[in-house]
Amino acid sequence: MEWREQGIVLGVRKLGETSVVVELMTRDRGRHLGLVRGGRSRKQQPVLQPGNQVEATWHARLDEHMGTMTIEPIELRAARLMETPVGLHGIQLLAAHLRLLPERDAHPRLYDGLKIIVDHLDDPVQAGELVLRFEIALLEELGFGLDLETCAATGTRDNLVYVSPKSGRAVSAEAGLPWHDKLLALPGFLGATGGRADAAALADGFAMTRYFLARHVWSARAIAEPPSREPLIAAIARQNGAARLPRDDEVLADLPG
Incomplete structure (x- = not known):
């Protein structure tokens, strides 16, 4: 053959x-x-x-x-990727994510995403957003897709600022207000209204994907979060001019496990 x-x-x-x-x-x-x-x-x-x-x-x-x-x-591309922490940790994290998939199962969407990301890992703004979107796509390919387009409570597409940790669905500001301390933050650039992927928005986004990866994938398989993930997030923050992005466990401290 x-x-x-x-x-x-x-x-x-x-x-x-x-x-x-x-x-x-x-x-x-x-x-x-x-x-x-x-x-x-x-x-x-x-x-x-x-x-x-x-x-x-x-x-x-x-x-x-x-x-x-x-x-x-x-x-x-390898020599260029190894020149920066974002490139070095980024390719390691993407490889670790792809190893969650069964060998020889075709996932053309993830391949196409990987090909785009490895060409942009030298740009920390684009790299952060692209890796975050890759994690969302990975969750979907693994059968745990998030619905970030409409409010779980009202069906509206407007003013979506939260994500339910139980359902993985977006929640509007009005519907989520009574439970705002129990909901995940939804970065504007991931929602229907768009927005800028600044350091704060990336912190919220990576905390959101970590929650669902930990809940549905890492814990279920008794494996740890990839060791390259936190260094990548820290490197993206430094190159974006932020002292650091809050660690995911700090952002998620008050949420149910």
Whole structure:
């Protein structure tokens, strides 16, 4: 069996003296592993770095086998990504998120999002918003989508400022006022009215996605939050001119677990 497709390198691990197992995210075949013979050579090592765009040719006798890959470079982004904390932590976090998905399950929306994000991780304003939207899309792909377009109580699309931690649905300022201390904040740029993704809005957004990822994904699988997430959020804050974004657990301190 054989296929040929572009992919983005998520990671590699050594195998034997000269080979590696490469982990790619592809559009049509999802997250896919393959053995690259000679992957530890001077020629191949710079290509097999997280964030790089490559073209992979996969061979295997049976579809269920891991198979072997030959890799050709298309766009080498890794050196640029490693130059900044946002780029370095960003690609690590995106890879960790994608590992929540079953291997070889196609998720073209997430692949397309990943491809856009890795080209903008040198811009902290765009990077923060794009990574946050990626986490929202990831929740949806995992079956825990949020409804941020209409108020859960009234159906209105206006003045949506909260998110219900129980339903994952938006709530308007008026409907949520009596329970405002029990609701998550909805950043304006994620709602129907739009707005600027400033440091405060990003803090609210990352706290919101953390709540639902922790509730539905990390806790359910008995795994920890990716260690690259908080450093990425801190790096985005610094490059946006904020001293720091509040930690998610500070923002969520008064909410039910």
